[in-house]
Amino acid sequence: MIPKTIYYAWFGGKSKPVEITKRIEQWQRLNPDYLIVEINEQNFDVQMMAYTAAAYAEGKWAFVSDVARLVVIYQNGGFYFDTDVDLLKPLDSLRENKLFFAKESPSVVNSGLGFGGESNNRLLEDLIKIYESSHFDSETPFLTTDVITSELKKIGLSDYNTLQVLPGDVTIYPTNYFAPLHFFGGGKIRSYSIAVHRYEGSWISKKLNIADKVRIQLILRLNFYLPFIRVMKNKIKNIAINSR
Template sequence: MIPKIIHYCWFGEKPLPQEAIKCIESWKKYCPDYEIIQWNESNYNLEKNEFVKAAYKSKKWAFLTDYVRLDVIYQYGGIYLDTDVELLKPLDSLLTYQAYMGMEQIGRVATGLGFGAVKGHVFVLENKKFYEEKDVVNEDGSIKQITCVTITTELLKKYGLRDDSQVQKICDVTIFPPEYFCPMTMGTRKIKSTANTYSIHHYASSWKSENRIIRELKYRLIPIKQFIRKYVLHNFE
């Protein structure tokens, strides 16, 4: 079983914002017997590999966290949550899986929504090895800003991930559709929770400098781009 540990990351040595504190309180409310571990400069090896060093040096906290969350879940097992994830109910029923992840949109798996796995899970290892073995650092020492959604989704598609709203099992990872961990549509900020919804990812994106409206407009374009690639461009091949 997945151990009762909630991991989260907070790099940059700034105080947690009120929204994050509120979300963490929801973890304590619905998972009162879980150990909660914050990973930061004091307890994580920032010399672990070239990607970690480059991401930290350039203060790309979100990209650093993309790797760290995989690394700590692989080492210790447990559940990872972004600091802008609010729980709506207990996570105990998810502990029986070997691993689970959720889609933020149909066909797009995002580990930042919250995911869990047993210690040493093979797919978590493969996911984190992308950062360790691929060319993810530029010659000038900056990181190549490939989103974790793109990396994880492409790896799972290689094993048969489908673009549909059904619960799927890929590489011993149970993949849940958006209603489970992402009932908020970032482009509209409307929340459509159901009886299946465990949590809400609020997309605080405190690490980004661009205006929230601009971020949300970009997000709305994702399904349009997916449609063009899948149906329009395919017809010209």
């Protein structure tokens, strides 16, 4: 079973904003018998590999966190959440999983939404090895969504937005469980939703004009709904073939 430990990452040494402190307190209220641990420079060796050392030297804390979360869960087991995730329910129902991740769109898995697993999981080990053999480039950095989604697709991850159990007992939750509100706006929290990732869009420059912002929104929405279109086209194609 997954241990009763919740991890989050906070590198850089700055004080946490009040809203983040309150959010973590809410995690504890929902899970009173869980240990909550902050991953930081004191308990994670940022020099453990060239990738994290370079990202840390450039102050790219999010990219250090991408690796640290994998390493900590691999070594200890437990749950990880980004600090902008609101928990809606206790986590006990997830503890039976060997390893789980969640989708933020039908074709993309995001470890920041929340993931968890038992220690010494083979898939986590493989993901860590990818970073160990990679070079950090702040101009074209690895995105954790690309790394993890790519590896999961190798073992059968599909674009169907449904609950999947992949080889190795890797459970993938569909968007409504951990990302019921879309990163581009809209969506709906369901009765079974476990968490909500509060996308702030901080990566979008405030200097962009209206046309650029509209263009970005169109791209985000297209990327989200394109898998639905592919799935429906395949269904129609299969129906046509089977009806011959």
